């Protein structure tokens with residue numbers, strides 16, 4: 001596949017919060033000129049931070065400058081999408097649209113922007129350090145070259161995975177989009193237990209963090225399933241067996257599975273509010 005495509009266009013972000021900042025940071029680090037990045041961001045503090053940190057243009061409201069963008073990135077909360085889109089609409093129809101919003105369907109983005117060329121991405125916060133995971137879906141009207149432009153734009157944030165059906169993005173959202181929160185939740189529990197068992201908070205944090213990082217790296221490098229890797233830690237009649245038996249008895253795995261279903265259902269609900277389902 002030809003990967004020599006160029007992001008030789010002005011990129012406009014609607015919303016300049018956490019995830020937009022992670023993507024902008026990656027673009028700037030990869031050498032995309034900051035002068036060709038425009039952000040519509042109503043918060044004066046956030047706009048100032050974007051200008052000083054990245055050297056990009058950050059305006060409080062959409063205006064004619066948006067019309068120069070070949071790529072528009074929708075990075076507002078789903079709940080404010082319609083309000084944010086209305087003032088952008090007069091300038092958006094010629095651009096490729098990339099949405100990172102949870103749930104909002106391509107059809108709603110097409111309706112609001114006037115462009116059928118819509119890609120949806122579901123990134124996650126490790127994008128901030130180039131260790132993210134993004135799921136991607138493109139509408140049929142999106143060309144191969146435009147897919148490559150999106151890949152080039154998001155590559156500095158971490159790994160990318162295309163899915164074939166738009167509905168699969170709800171599963172991606174539940175698994176990897178929200179996923180860092182589950183890992184932080186696990187870390188919270190491990191640190192709490194460490195402190196209860198007599199370690200300092202600092203010691204517990206180091207032990208927990210490196211254990212999660214090491215286990216993730218081992219899993220990534222191993223051809224074995226997580227189940228086999230878990231069994232290798234679990235000596236018969238030993239400490240791990242005592243811990244896992246307690247988790248199983250309390251239905252923790254099932255609760256985790258249910259939690260991801262709840263996240264996917266919420267993504268679908270957010271979409272349904274825009275006429276998806």
Ligand SMILES: NC(=O)C1=CN([C@@H]2O[C@H](COP(=O)(O)OP(=O)(O)OC[C@H]3O[C@@H](n4cnc5c(N)ncnc54)[C@H](OP(=O)(O)O)[C@@H]3O)[C@@H](O)[C@H]2O)C=CC1
Nearest residue numbers: 015016017018019040043075076077078084100101102123
């Ligand atoms: N956070 C995450 O882990 C992930 C988030 N996402 C998606 O990314 C999107 C953004 O999330 P995140 O970056 O966390 O959110 P943030 O709240 O950090 O960023 C959203 C930004 O949009 C601004 N904003 C509000 N109204 C408007 C408007 N009318 N026009 C332009 N900008 C506006 C907000 O300003 P103000 O603060 O003043 O309201 C804020 O700075 C969401 O749709 C979310 O679903 C996707 C994957 C992961």
Ligand SMILES: O=C(O)[C@@H]1CCC=N1
Nearest residue numbers: 102124173177178179
């Ligand atoms: O919680 C949310 O709705 C967003 C989408 C995925 C991660 N954060």
